[in-house]
Amino acid sequence: MLQQLVTAGLTIVVGIAAAFGYFYGSNWLLDILFPAGAAGDRATRNIRRAAAIRPWLFLGPALLALALYLVYPVAESIWLSFHGPAGRQFVGLKNYIWFIGDANIHSALINNFLWLLVVPAASTFLGLVTAALTDRIGWGNIAKSLIFMPMAISFVGATVIWKFVYDYRAANQDQIGLLNALVTWLGGPPEAWITLPFWNNFFLMVILVWIQTGFAMVILSAALRGIPEETIEAAVLDGANGLQIFFKIMVPQIWGTIAVVWTTITITVLKVFDIVYAMTNGQWDTDVLANQMYTWMFEGGGDFGRGATIALVIMILVIPIMIWNIRNAKAEMEGR
Amino acid sequence: MADLILKDVAKAYGDVKVLSNIDLDIKQGELIVFVGPSGCGKSTLLRMIAGLESITAGTLSIDGRVMNEVPAAQRGIAMVFQSYALYPHMTVRDNMAFALKIAKKSKAEIAAAVEKAARVLQLTPYLDRLPKALSGGQRQRVAIGRAIVRDPKVYLFDEPLSNLDAALRVATRLEIAQLKEQMPDSTMVYVTHDQVEAMTLASRIVVLAGGGISQVGTPLELYEKPENEFVAQFIGSPAMNLLPGEIVATGAETVVKLAGGSQVRAAIPTREADMGRAVKLGVRPEDLQPTEAADHIFEGRVEIVEALGEVTLLYFERQGEAAPMIAKLPGIHADLRRRQVRLAADPKKVHLFANGRSLLYR
Numbered sequence: 001m002l003q004q005l006v007t008a009g010l011t012i013v014v015g016i017a018a019a020f021g022y023f024y025g026s027n028w029l030l031d032i033l034f035p036a037g038a039a040g041d042r043a044t045r046n047i048r049r050a051a052a053i054r055p056w057l058f059l060g061p062a063l064l065a066l067a068l069y070l071v072y073p074v075a076e077s078i079w080l081s082f083h084g085p086a087g088r089q090f091v092g093l094k095n096y097i098w099f100i101g102d103a104n105i106h107s108a109l110i111n112n113f114l115w116l117l118v119v120p121a122a123s124t125f126l127g128l129v130t131a132a133l134t135d136r137i138g139w140g141n142i143a144k145s146l147i148f149m150p151m152a153i154s155f156v157g158a159t160v161i162w163k164f165v166y167d168y169r170a171a172n173q174d175q176i177g178l179l180n181a182l183v184t185w186l187g188g189p190p191e192a193w194i195t196l197p198f199w200n201n202f203f204l205m206v207i208l209v210w211i212q213t214g215f216a217m218v219i220l221s222a223a224l225r226g227i228p229e230e231t232i233e234a235a236v237l238d239g240a241n242g243l244q245i246f247f248k249i250m251v252p253q254i255w256g257t258i259a260v261v262w263t264t265i266t267i268t269v270l271k272v273f274d275i276v277y278a279m280t281n282g283q284w285d286t287d288v289l290a291n292q293m294y295t296w297m298f299e300g301g302g303d304f305g306r307g308a309t310i311a312l313v314i315m316i317l318v319i320p321i322m323i324w325n326i327r328n329a330k331a332e333m334e335g336r
Numbered sequence: 337m338a339d340l341i342l343k344d345v346a347k348a349y350g351d352v353k354v355l356s357n358i359d360l361d362i363k364q365g366e367l368i369v370f371v372g373p374s375g376c377g378k379s380t381l382l383r384m385i386a387g388l389e390s391i392t393a394g395t396l397s398i399d400g401r402v403m404n405e406v407p408a409a410q411r412g413i414a415m416v417f418q419s420y421a422l423y424p425h426m427t428v429r430d431n432m433a434f435a436l437k438i439a440k441k442s443k444a445e446i447a448a449a450v451e452k453a454a455r456v457l458q459l460t461p462y463l464d465r466l467p468k469a470l471s472g473g474q475r476q477r478v479a480i481g482r483a484i485v486r487d488p489k490v491y492l493f494d495e496p497l498s499n500l501d502a503a504l505r506v507a508t509r510l511e512i513a514q515l516k517e518q519m520p521d522s523t524m525v526y527v528t529h530d531q532v533e534a535m536t537l538a539s540r541i542v543v544l545a546g547g548g549i550s551q552v553g554t555p556l557e558l559y560e561k562p563e564n565e566f567v568a569q570f571i572g573s574p575a576m577n578l579l580p581g582e583i584v585a586t587g588a589e590t591v592v593k594l595a596g597g598s599q600v601r602a603a604i605p606t607r608e609a610d611m612g613r614a615v616k617l618g619v620r621p622e623d624l625q626p627t628e629a630a631d632h633i634f635e636g637r638v639e640i641v642e643a644l645g646e647v648t649l650l651y652f653e654r655q656g657e658a659a660p661m662i663a664k665l666p667g668i669h670a671d672l673r674r675r676q677v678r679l680a681a682d683p684k685k686v687h688l689f690a691n692g693r694s695l696l697y698r
Contacts, residue, residue: 228419228421230417230419230420230421231421231422231423231424233388233415233417233421234415234417234421234422234423234482235423235434236387236388236408236409237386237387237388237408237409237413237414237415237435238409238434238435238438238482238486239409239410239435239438239439240409240434240438244438248434249423252423252425252426253423253424253425255425
């Protein structure tokens with residue numbers, strides 16, 4: 001344990017030192033190659049050249065990392081998706097045909113669709129409501145910290161917490177799951193919540209909503225505070241009540257931010273894997289695409305072709321949302 | 337369309353008193369301007385009338401009904417904000433219609449009211465635009481239109497011209513004056529720090545200072561007969577000159593001996609008991625004329641000449657006073673720099689203040 005901490009600390013120090021060294025060193029080299037102190041015209045030319053090269057020099061490491069960890073994997077995934085389980089034998093569109101026809105994939109797609117429908121909507125709505133309410137009360141900041149806290153917990157950690165909420169013991173035993181304890185206290189029979197077909201999907205979604213509400217709240221709270229106070233006062237004078245002011249005056253003014261929050265959560269949802277993997281591993285009809293991808297890629301000997309195909313489908317699904325998200329965020333930054 | 341009465345109104349934030357003893361009786365059809373230096377509480381008073389700020393003490397009544405606890409929307413007032421406060425996501429039409437929609441008026445009624453207000457304010461071509469596609473002056477007209485469609489008893493304007501550039505400010509000021517002409521029965525309360533707006537628009541001006549009312553009166557009353565030194569110096573530009581002196585003769589006319597030694601006649605009656613009293617003699621820069629006669633108010637060397645074409649401002653240094661003596665002469669007098677000039681004024685144009693209060697009012 002201690003050794004790991006030391007290693008981690010050392011890595012951080014060495015990494016940062018290397019980054020500094022790179023920027024300082026490359027800049028120094030540039031100054032030597034194109035000295036600004038040269039005579040007359042050459043000085044201006046040198047400065048201009050150095051200025052043209054410097055951004056690329058500084059961007060270099062980041063571009064390299066992006067190429068290595070993003071562009072290459074995408075290319076490799078595309079290549080793999082046209083090959084067999086071991087990634088050697090060319091199979092043409094066979095993996096894609098399998099994808100279209102497979103019953104498990106269909107079930108995962110339907111579940112994914114449900115997640116997309118429920119989680120971004122619920123998180124954004126709850127985030128908006130909590131942002132509006134916590135802005136009005138004295139202990140709002142404490143409430144905000146509490147609501148935001150799940151953001152700091154990893155998906156797996158959050159799932160473990162919720163496993164205790166949904167935990168099931170036979171009817172004659174003491175219930176240690178919060179939900180079953182509540183149900184039995186109210187006189188109902190205990191249920192194995194995460195095995196209930198269809199509904200178990202929603203029990204999993206609750207976890208992500210729990211995590212993402214804090215994110216939505218923080219961003220939307222900032223947006224709500226940016227609304228000019230006078231427009232609200234004008235609405236008060238115009239006779240609007242609290243709800244009318246909220247939905248007709250405040251929410252429309254922060255649509256751009258709501259769209260950014262919504263799409264950001266949508267992208268997270270498309271990638272959701274940890275929660276399903278840790279809670280059910282796709283059993284009882286709770287599978288989603290990302291978990292299918294992991295299962296095909298790494299479990300039971302692995303089928304790189306099918307795993308890569310699923311990965312590509314997820315990527316293709318994310319891209320349009322991503323583009324829309326970036327556009328919205330840009331528009332928001334430029335003040336529409 | 338209503339009377340608005342403030343009785344002993346006060347405002348405090350915790351222990352900090354902002355306004356106190358505000359008594360004001362505004363008649364239907366008046367355009368009352370609140371004017372005063374920044375921080376005097378004029379906007380706060382307006383917001384108290386609007387219902388956006390609570391009233392700490394005293395009563396506010398509109399049309400005989402006490403409004404202290406009545407919600408803003410039910411007071412029958414409409415307000416125009418300095419920042420326009422248009423709803424940015426709504427078209428001009430929707431901005432103006434919002435209050436009526438909230439009040440659940442019929443579609444035909446709303447359309448008629450909006451069309452009419454748009455016609456009055458020349459906004460008809462812009463009805464389907466968003467506020468961001470309008471100029472500052474047009475935005476302010478929309479804000480005024482939003483007030484008009486509600487047909488309120490009282491219009492409140494909170495520095496409506498302060499966000500406009502100089503040329504537009506003059507044009508919009510005229511538009512507001514014309515608007516008032518068209519609606520002679522509506523009561524308006526207008527807050528500004530600009531005395532030109534106050535002088536040109538107001539039927540009566542309320543000068544606020546030091547947390548209370550300094551003087552209430554028509555623009556010319558305030559100009560000609562200021563009740564105190566503050567109003568005397570606040571109304572009129574450049575500010576009135578004040579010179580310390582002592583009363584040496586009383587009666588229907590008063591004679592004051594100034595610190596400089598000269599004696600000045602003032603057409604203000606005083607009692608015998610005022611003999612020897614220390615006073616300040618006030619004279620407006622525009623009431624001073626150069627003179628050769630022995631009777632004069634001030635004599636000195638011109639330090640700075642500001643030739644504005646239409647008038648010329650002369651600045652004199654005064655011994656023992658930070659504020660310069662200023663004279664405003666009609667026409668061009670660019671040649672007076674560094675010259676010794678003697679100034680005098682008509683006794684009818686001279687003001688006398690004792691302990692900051694005018695001797696006219698006592």
